[in-house]
Amino acid sequence: MAATHHSLIILGGGPAGLTAGLYAARARMDHLLIEKGAEGGQVLLTDWIDNYPGFPDGLSGFDLAEKMAAQAKRFDLHSMFGNVISMDLSAPIKQLELDNGDQLSCDTLIICTGASPRMLGVPGEKELTGKGVSYCATCDAPFYRNMHVAVVGGGNTAVQEAAHLTKFASKVTLIHRRDELRATKVVQEKAFANEKIDYLWDTTVTGIEGNEGVESLRLLNRDGTKSSLAVEGIFVLIGVIPNNDMLPLDMLNADQGGFIPTNCETNTVIEGVFAAGDIRSKKVRQVINAAGEGATAVLAAEEYLTNLN
Amino acid sequence: MAATHHSLIILGGGPAGLTAGLYAARARMDHLLIEKGAEGGQVLLTDWIDNYPGFPDGLSGFDLAEKMAAQAKRFDLHSMFGNVISMDLSAPIKQLELDNGDQLSCDTLIICTGASPRMLGVPGEKELTGKGVSYCATCDAPFYRNMHVAVVGGGNTAVQEAAHLTKFASKVTLIHRRDELRATKVVQEKAFANEKIDYLWDTTVTGIEGNEGVESLRLLNRDGTKSSLAVEGIFVLIGVIPNNDMLPLDMLNADQGGFIPTNCETNTVIEGVFAAGDIRSKKVRQVINAAGEGATAVLAAEEYLTNLN
Numbered sequence: 001m002a003a004t005h006h007s008l009i010i011l012g013g014g015p016a017g018l019t020a021g022l023y024a025a026r027a028r029m030d031h032l033l034i035e036k037g038a039e040g041g042q043v044l045l046t047d048w049i050d051n052y053p054g055f056p057d058g059l060s061g062f063d064l065a066e067k068m069a070a071q072a073k074r075f076d077l078h079s080m081f082g083n084v085i086s087m088d089l090s091a092p093i094k095q096l097e098l099d100n101g102d103q104l105s106c107d108t109l110i111i112c113t114g115a116s117p118r119m120l121g122v123p124g125e126k127e128l129t130g131k132g133v134s135y136c137a138t139c140d141a142p143f144y145r146n147m148h149v150a151v152v153g154g155g156n157t158a159v160q161e162a163a164h165l166t167k168f169a170s171k172v173t174l175i176h177r178r179d180e181l182r183a184t185k186v187v188q189e190k191a192f193a194n195e196k197i198d199y200l201w202d203t204t205v206t207g208i209e210g211n212e213g214v215e216s217l218r219l220l221n222r223d224g225t226k227s228s229l230a231v232e233g234i235f236v237l238i239g240v241i242p243n244n245d246m247l248p249l250d251m252l253n254a255d256q257g258g259f260i261p262t263n264c265e266t267n268t269v270i271e272g273v274f275a276a277g278d279i280r281s282k283k284v285r286q287v288i289n290a291a292g293e294g295a296t297a298v299l300a301a302e303e304y305l306t307n308l309n
Numbered sequence: 310m311a312a313t314h315h316s317l318i319i320l321g322g323g324p325a326g327l328t329a330g331l332y333a334a335r336a337r338m339d340h341l342l343i344e345k346g347a348e349g350g351q352v353l354l355t356d357w358i359d360n361y362p363g364f365p366d367g368l369s370g371f372d373l374a375e376k377m378a379a380q381a382k383r384f385d386l387h388s389m390f391g392n393v394i395s396m397d398l399s400a401p402i403k404q405l406e407l408d409n410g411d412q413l414s415c416d417t418l419i420i421c422t423g424a425s426p427r428m429l430g431v432p433g434e435k436e437l438t439g440k441g442v443s444y445c446a447t448c449d450a451p452f453y454r455n456m457h458v459a460v461v462g463g464g465n466t467a468v469q470e471a472a473h474l475t476k477f478a479s480k481v482t483l484i485h486r487r488d489e490l491r492a493t494k495v496v497q498e499k500a501f502a503n504e505k506i507d508y509l510w511d512t513t514v515t516g517i518e519g520n521e522g523v524e525s526l527r528l529l530n531r532d533g534t535k536s537s538l539a540v541e542g543i544f545v546l547i548g549v550i551p552n553n554d555m556l557p558l559d560m561l562n563a564d565q566g567g568f569i570p571t572n573c574e575t576n577t578v579i580e581g582v583f584a585a586g587d588i589r590s591k592k593v594r595q596v597i598n599a600a601g602e603g604a605t606a607v608l609a610a611e612e613y614l615t616n617l618n
Contacts, residue, residue, distance in 0.1 A: 019362045019597060026360055026451055028476040051335060053328045053600045054363055056379040070365040075451070138608065142335055142384070160615060167337040186616050264573040265592055283574055283612075284605045288328065291362045292601025296593045299447065303592075306469060307495050 003095060003103035006032045008301050011084060011096075012112035012243075014041025015287045016277025018068040019294030020110050025075040027302060032104070033072075033079040034096075040065025041114045042278065043287055047130025051139060052287050064287070084246045089270050092308075107308065108272045108301040111247065111260060112294060115278035115285065118239040120152065122218075124208035125236075132214025132233045137161035138286070140235075146170045149233035150217060152205055158237040159183035159191045165235065166196040173229065175200045175219070200229075208234060242279050255281040266297040272304050312404060312412035315341045317610050320393060320405075321421035321552075323350025324596045325586025327377040328603030329419050334384040336611060341413070342381075342388040343405075349374025350423045351587065352596055356439025360448060361596050373596070393555045398579050401617075416617065417581045417610040420556065420569060421603060424587035424594065427548040429461065433517035434545075441523025441542045446470035447595070449544075455479045458542035459526060461514055467546040468492035468500045474544065475505035482538065484509045484528070509538075517543060551588055564590045575606040581613050 010020045013035030024031040038044060046061030055064075069077075082102070088095040089109070096104045117135035119125055125133055134140040137151075141164055149169045151162040154176040160183070162174045174191070179201045181188050191197055200219065206226075207218035217229045242258040252260050253269045259281035266274040274297040277290035319329045322344030333340040347353055355370030364373075378386075391411070397404040398418070405413040426444035428434055434442055443449040446460075450473055458478045460471040463485040469492070474481045483500070488510045490497050500506055509528065515535075516527035526538045551567040561569050562578045568590035575583040583606040586599035 015362065022360060022362055023447075027447070027473065050380075050384075051331060051604070052363065053324065053331055053377045053380060053603075054361065054373055056376050056383055064363055067365050068362045071359075071362060074365055075359075138332075138336070160612075163615075164336065164611075184616075190615065262573075264571075284608045286601075286604050286608075288597075288604050289601030292595075292598030294362075295360070295595050295597050299593045299595075302473075303469075306472075306499065307493075 003105040005105045006030050007305055008108045009106040010110045012114055013039040014114045015043055016290040016294040017112035018072050019291040020298050021077045022072040023295050023298035025072055025077040031078055034082045036083050039069045086246060089248055089251055089273055108304055110297045111275040111279055112277045113243040113279045115240045115242045118241050120205055120236055122205055122207050128208055128210055128214050134235050137164050137235050141165050141168050144169045144233045147232040150175055150231045151235045151237060153237040154178060154181045156183045156187055159187050161237055162197050163191050163194055166194055172197045175203050177204050265300045266293055274300055312414040314414045315339050316614055317417045318415040319419045321423055322348040323423045324352055325599040325603040326421035327381050328600040329607050330386045331381040332604050332607035334381055334386040340387055343391045345392050348378045395555060398557055398560055398582055417613055419606045420584040420588055421586045422552040422588050424549045424551045427550050429514055429545055431514055431516050437517055437519055437523050443544050446473050446544050450474050450477050453478045453542045456541040459484055459540045460544045462546040463487060463490045465492045465496055468496050470546055471506055472500050472503055475503055481506045484512050486513050574609045575602055576609060583609055
C-alpha cells in the first residue's frame with residue numbers, strides 16, 4: 001500500500017505543533033498534524049500559566065491548549081491521533097510509520113514532540129503536581145511569596161533557580177543526593193552567599209505529603225537516617241527528558257541529552273526537516289518561545305517547498 | 310550627574326519588549342523598560358491579528374498590546390517614556406543618553422526597537438491601512454478570499470507572497486516599477502506559471518482610493534501613461550526598515566539592511582547586549598516569535614548577570 005503523502009507533516013500537538021498547525025492551515029498548505037495523546041502536550045499538565053503574553057490574569061494550561069487548538073481548527077487544521085514509531089528521513093520524501101502499521105510520507109517534517117521534566121517518581125508527586133510540586137521556577141516562583149520551598153537537584157538549573165526563588169520564598173532548602181554541587185563555581189558561590197538558602201546533602205526525597213497542597217517531604221539520608229521536612233512547595237529540577245523515541249537521533253545529530261540541534265530558523269541538519277519547541281537543543285523552554293518556533297518552522301518549510309524542483 | 314543604573318534596560322515596548330518586561334518583572338530583576346511612543350509598537354497599527362496563538366477568534370493589535378502591557382504591569386513592570394538618542398556599549402557598564410539629556414546605565418541591554426514596513430508614501434495609504442492596505446501577506450491573506458488584490462514589489466517576498474495570495478484571492482496583480490523581477494529564478498518561474506497572477510511592469514502606484522476600504526489604485530507607467538486599477542486590497546511588500554537610529558551599528562555588526570545579528574539565544578556580538586523581535590537579523594517577523602525572543606533574551610540576560618563577577 002502506498003503511503004499517504006502530504007507536503008508537510010507536523011509531529012506533536014503541543015504549543016509548538018499547534019502554532020505550526022495554525023500557520024500551515026492559514027497558509028492552506030497540504031498538511032497533517034499527528035498527535036499521540038491529547039492536543040496541548042506538556043502544557044496540559046501545567047496548572048496555571050502567568051507568563052504567556054496576552055493573558056493579564058493568567059490562564060490554565062488546559063485553557064491555553066484548548067484555545068490554541070480551537071484557533072487552528074477554525075482555519076481547517078488537518079489533524080489525527082496516531083503514534084509514530086519510526087521514520088526514514090534519508091530521502092527527499094520522508095517516510096513515517098505508525099504503530100498500527102500505517103505509512104505516511106511528506107516533503108517537509110516539523111518535529112514538535114516536546115520534552116518532559118524528569119520526575120522524582122515518588123509517592124505523592126503526581127497527585128500534588130501543580131499544587132506545590134513544580135518543575136519550572138521561572139514559571140512558578142511568584143506563586144511562593146513568603147513560603148518555605150525545597151529545590152531538588154545540584155546542577156546549574158537547580159542552583160540558579162534556588163537563588164531565583166529567594167526573591168519570593170522566605171526560605172529555600174536545596175536537597176541534593178551528593179555532597180557537592182555540579183553547578184559552575186560562580187553559580188555555587190552566589191548560592192552559598194545567599195542567606196536564604198540552606199542545604200541538605202546526601203539526601204533524597206522519598207515521598208511528598210499533603211492534602212490540598214504540599215505540606216512536607218519524606219527524606220532519606222545516605223547514612224540511612226529518615227526524616228521529614230515541612231515545606232509549602234518543592235521544585236524538582238533534575239533534568240528534562242526529550243520525547244525522541246521515534247526519531248533517528250544519529251541522522252539528526254542529536255545532542256548528548258537527546259535534543260535536536262537547529263539553526264535559528266529551526267532547520268535541522270536534514271533538508272526539509274525542522275524542529276520547534278522543547279525537543280530543540282536550547283536553553284529556554286517556555287510556552288511562548290515554543291509557539292514562536294512553530295511559526296518560524298512553517299515559514300521555513302514553506303520556503304523549502306517553494307524552492308523544491 | 311551620575312547616570313541612573315539598572316541591571317537590565319529593555320529598549321522598546323512592542324511585543325518583544327513587553328514580553329521581556331513581563332519576564333524581567335516576574336523575575337524581580339532590577340529593570341527598566343523605555344518606550345518612545347505608545348506601548349505596543351508596530352502591533353498597534355495592526356487592525357486584526359488572527360495568528361497570535363491563544364485567541365481563537367483573533368483580536369485587534371491594540372487589544373493584544375493592551376493585554377500584554379497590563380500583564381507586565383500586574384507584575385510591577387518598571388517603564389518610562391523616553392527617547393534614547395545614543396549609547397555607548399564599549400564597556401561592561403552600558404551608557405544610554407536620552408533626548409532630554411538624561412543619562413541611564415545598565416549591565417545588560419535588550420534591544421527591542423522593532424522595524425516598520427517600508428511604505429509607498431502615497432495619498433490614501435495611511436488612511437486605508439488595515440482597510441485593504443496590508444504589509445504582511447502571511448498575516449492577512451485569508452481576509453481576501455475571492456477578491457482581486459494587488460501586490461507591489463519585485464523581490465523574493467513580494468513574488469512569494471503573490472503566489473501565496475492566489476490560494477485565497479481570485480486574482481493577484483503584481484505591480485513592479487522595473488521590467489523584471491529581483492526574486493530568485495525558481496520563485497519567478499513558479500509565479501509565472503501561476504495563472505491567477507498577472508503583471509504590470511514599469512509601473513508605480515501613485516495613490517490608493519476608497520472609502521470604507523480599498524477600491525482602486527492610481528497607476529503611473531514609466532512612459533507617462535496614467536491609469537486606474539480596481540482592486541479590493543493592496544499588499545505593499547517593498548522592504549522593512551529597522552528602527553536603529555540610536556544604535557551603534559558598527560559595534561553591533563549590523564547586517565546590510567541595518568538589522569542586528571544574534572545567535573539563537575538572542576546574544577549580539579557585544580557581551581551583555583541582546584536583541585529580540587523585528588530588529589533582529591532574521592527571516593520571520595511575526596508577533597508570536599517576537600514575544601518568544603523577548604522571553605529568551607531575559608533568561609539570557611539573567612544568566613549573564615549570574616556569571617558577572
